[in-house]
Amino acid sequence: MAYHCVVCGDELAQVDTVAVCTFCGHETPSKYLCSAGHHICEECQLADWPQLVERVCEGSHQTDPVSIVNLIMKHPMSIMHSPQHHILVSAAVLAALRNNRMRPLAPGRLASAIERTKGIPMGACGTRGECGAAICVGTLVSILTSANYQKDRERSLALQASAEALLTIAQAGGPRCCKQSVYLSLETASIFLKRELGIDLSVEPRCEFDQVNEECKKERCKYFVH
Secondary structure, rough: OOOOOOOOOOOOOEEEEEEEEOOOOOOOEEEEEEOOOOOOOOHHHHHHHHHHHHHHHHHOOOHHHHHHHHHOOOOOOOOOOOOHHHHHHHHHHHHHHHOOOOOOOOOOHHHHHHHHHHHOOOOOHHOOOOOOHHHHHHHHHHHOOOOOOOOHHHHHHHHHHHHHHHHHHHHHOOOOOOHHHHHHHHHHHHHHHHHOOOOOOOOOOOOOOOOOOOOOHHHOOOOOOO
């Protein structure tokens, strides 16, 4: 029986070597590799979802948050539409800002970003008008500005960031696509950070999941490429 790489789709070959984990960047023993050398370490295989997101963002050298979220969404644990997407945007952008040397990433910031949005339930976009990916944009701005409920401009910026992301997702129409919501939120974050905080982190979302998404909106989605 042939096994295929979750990252690129190529057939896996059985090996006995040491390789760098594609997800966390740690060098570990490997029993299977594809022709491109993709490898998932045991820790990234066994981690729960929040742990995985933190591991990937902590170890990533990518300067593009789109590349970071696309990699995470290719993990075998990833579900096409699920609350898993609710914690991706803020963590990926924080990692990209660190890697671009635009903002330092203080200890605990990734964990805090993940903790703040992981409780948003499945289907909240339809049941209470709250998309976790959009709320991640507000979370991101809150962390970058050290906002809290007692502050003035910082609190307003966090609320405004979430509101703009929610409006962008609403205008894209339904039914929901969690991948699309993540990409729209990343674009909103990029625009907001430049306009309000002077942080120029450009993004160009590209969907790599339309062929495996049975509910893909196809031509109705700006990220559809096939």
